[in-house]
Amino acid sequence: MLVLAIESSCDDTAVAVVEDGKRILSNWVSSQIEVHRKYGGVVPELASRRHIETIIPVTRAALEKARASLDDIDGIAVTRGPGLVGSLLVGLSVAKSLAYVKGKPLVGVNHIDGHLSAVFLEREDLTFPFLGLVVSGGHTSLYRVEGVGETQLLGRTRDDAAGEVFDKVAKALGLGYPGGPIIDNLSKRLGSEAIRFPRALLSSKTLDFSFSGLKTAVVNYLKAHPLSRDEEDRLIGIVAGFQEAVVDVLLRKAGQAARQEGLERIVVSGGVASNSYLRERFCEMARNEDRAVFFPSPRLCTDNAAMIGVVGYHYFQKGWTSPLSLNAFANLPTPPIPTDEVLD
Amino acid sequence: MKKTLIIDSHSAAETRRVGRLLGQFLKPGSLVALSGELGSGKTQFIKGLASGLGVDKNYQVTSPSFVLINEYPGRIPLYHLDLFRLSEGKDLEEMGLEEYFYGPGVTAIEWAEKATPFVPPQRIWVDIRWTGPNSRQLRIKAAGQKNAQILEAVSKEIKIRSFKQ
Numbered sequence: 001m002l003v004l005a006i007e008s009s010c011d012d013t014a015v016a017v018v019e020d021g022k023r024i025l026s027n028w029v030s031s032q033i034e035v036h037r038k039y040g041g042v043v044p045e046l047a048s049r050r051h052i053e054t055i056i057p058v059t060r061a062a063l064e065k066a067r068a069s070l071d072d073i074d075g076i077a078v079t080r081g082p083g084l085v086g087s088l089l090v091g092l093s094v095a096k097s098l099a100y101v102k103g104k105p106l107v108g109v110n111h112i113d114g115h116l117s118a119v120f121l122e123r124e125d126l127t128f129p130f131l132g133l134v135v136s137g138g139h140t141s142l143y144r145v146e147g148v149g150e151t152q153l154l155g156r157t158r159d160d161a162a163g164e165v166f167d168k169v170a171k172a173l174g175l176g177y178p179g180g181p182i183i184d185n186l187s188k189r190l191g192s193e194a195i196r197f198p199r200a201l202l203s204s205k206t207l208d209f210s211f212s213g214l215k216t217a218v219v220n221y222l223k224a225h226p227l228s229r230d231e232e233d234r235l236i237g238i239v240a241g242f243q244e245a246v247v248d249v250l251l252r253k254a255g256q257a258a259r260q261e262g263l264e265r266i267v268v269s270g271g272v273a274s275n276s277y278l279r280e281r282f283c284e285m286a287r288n289e290d291r292a293v294f295f296p297s298p299r300l301c302t303d304n305a306a307m308i309g310v311v312g313y314h315y316f317q318k319g320w321t322s323p324l325s326l327n328a329f330a331n332l333p334t335p336p337i338p339t340d341e342v343l344d
Numbered sequence: 345m346k347k348t349l350i351i352d353s354h355s356a357a358e359t360r361r362v363g364r365l366l367g368q369f370l371k372p373g374s375l376v377a378l379s380g381e382l383g384s385g386k387t388q389f390i391k392g393l394a395s396g397l398g399v400d401k402n403y404q405v406t407s408p409s410f411v412l413i414n415e416y417p418g419r420i421p422l423y424h425l426d427l428f429r430l431s432e433g434k435d436l437e438e439m440g441l442e443e444y445f446y447g448p449g450v451t452a453i454e455w456a457e458k459a460t461p462f463v464p465p466q467r468i469w470v471d472i473r474w475t476g477p478n479s480r481q482l483r484i485k486a487a488g489q490k491n492a493q494i495l496e497a498v499s500k501e502i503k504i505r506s507f508k509q
Binding site: 010082083084137138156157158159160161163164168171172208212213215216218219220223224 | 356381382383385387388404406407409410411412428474477
C-alpha cells in the first residue's frame with residue numbers, strides 16, 4: 001500500500017511516499033532554516049507563506065523520487081495538529097484537494113503520533129508496549145505506547161519544552177538559530193569543566209518536567225559573570241553545562257517512567273533526540289539498566305512526512321479515514337492529569 | 345484612580361501570587377500585555393493569572409513560544425499568546441491574532457513589546473525587571489478607566505495581604 005504523506009505543522013514543508021508503513025520511497029523536507037535564521041526563530045506568518053510556495057514543488061518531487069504517480073497512491077495522510085494553524089491549513093488543503101480530485105481516501109494524523117512511530121521506518125522488529133519520549137521545540141512528553149496512535153500521556157513539561165530552552169539559551173548567548181545543533185557541536189569541544197546548573201527534577205511523584213528554572217539559572221549566571229567575546233572556553237563550559245542539565249533531567253524522568261510502567265523498551269524521538277550527547281547518555285543508561293533504547297536517525301527525528309505516512313498506513317489498515325471536512329487543530333491545552341503541584 | 349502599581353517580588357511563587365490576584369479581578373475582554381527579558385517570570389505570572397481566572401489547576405500553563413498560542417477554559421477563558429518568535433514590529437493583524445483581543449476571554453500576551461503598536465490601547469501592561477537572581481520588580485500600568493478600577497482593587501488587596509511567605 002502506497003501512502004502519500006504531507007506534514008506542514010511548523011517550519012518545514014514535508015512530503016513523503018511510504019510503502020506499507022515501513023519503506024520510504026521518498027521523504028522530502030524543504031527545510032526553511034535559511035529563511036528563519038535571521039529572525040532567531042520560526043516566524044509563523046513567514047512559515048505559512050513559504051509553505052504555500054513550496055508545497056506543490058515538494059509534492060511533485062516526492063512523487064517523482066518515488067517513481068509513482070498520484071494514481072498509484074492508495075491513500076493520503078496529513079498532519080492535522082498540533083501546530084501553527086496557518087501552516088497546518090496549507091498541508092490540509094493540498095491533501096484534501098488531491099484526495100477529492102483523485103478519489104483517494106484521506107486520513108488526519110496527530111503530529112505526536114508521527115514522532116512516536118518514526119522508529120518503525122528503520123526498526124520493523126520493535127514491539128509494543130514501549131515508553132515514548134517526544135522531545136522537540138514544542139513538546140517534551142512521556143507516553144506509554146500500546147500501538148500506533150494508542151498512547152497514554154505519563155508526564156510533560158510544566159513550562160518550556162526542551163528544544164525551546166535550547167533555542168532561548170542560544171539566543172541569550174548570541175549563538176544564533178537553531179540552538180540545538182549549535183550547542184551540541186560547541187559542547188563537543190569542552191576541554192575543561194562544564195559549569196554546573198541546577199536540575200529541576202520536581203518531586204519523585206511526578207513524571208513532569210520543568211525547564212524554565214534552568215533557563216533562568218543560565219540568565220542569572222550571565223548577569224553575575226558577563227561573557228566577553230574572546231572567552232570561548234567559558235562559553236563552551238556554559239553550553240555544555242546547560243546541555244548536561246537538560247539531558248540529565250530527561251534521562252532521570254524517562255528512567256523513572258520506564259521502571260514505574262515496567263517498560264523495557266524506550267523510544268526517543270523529536271528534534272532534540274538527534275542531540276549526540278543525549279543519545280550517548282540514553283545508550284549508557286540502557287546498558288546499565290538492561291533496557292533497549294531506540295532513536296530514529298536524525299533526519300527522521302526532526303519534522304518529516306514519512307513518520308506521518310507510517311501512522312496513516314496503520315489507520316488505513318484499521319479502516320479509519322477522515323471526511324473532507326477534516327480541520328486543523330492548533331494547540332489544545334494539555335489535558336488535565338492529576339498533579340501534585342499546588343500553586344501556593 | 346490607580347494607574348501604576350509597583351510590586352517587588354522575591355520568588356517565582358510570589359510572582360504567581362500577584363498574577364493570581366490580578367486574575368481574580370479581570371473581566372471578559374481584559375487584555376494583559378507582558379514584557380521583560382528571558383527568564384524574568386512572564387510565564388510564571390500567567391500561571392498565576394490562570395489560577396485567578398479559575399482555570400483548572402490540572403491544566404499546565406506552559407510556554408507557547410513555539411506554538412504561539414494556547415487556550416485554557418476557565419471561569420473566563422484564557423488566551424495565552426507569546427510573540428517571542430516574531431520579528432520586531434510584526435503586523436499582528438496579518439497573523440489573525442487580533443481576533444483574540446475582542447473575544448469573550450482574557451488575553452495575555454508575552455513579549456508584547458515586540459508588537460507594541462498592535463496591542464490595543466485599553467490594556468494592563470506588566471513589565472517585569474530583573475533586580476537579582478530571585479527578585480524582580482513588577483510594574484503594572486493600567487490604561488483606560490475599567491483597567492484602572494481593576495488595578496485599584498488589586499492594589500487594595502495587596503495592602504491587606506502580605507505576599508511574602
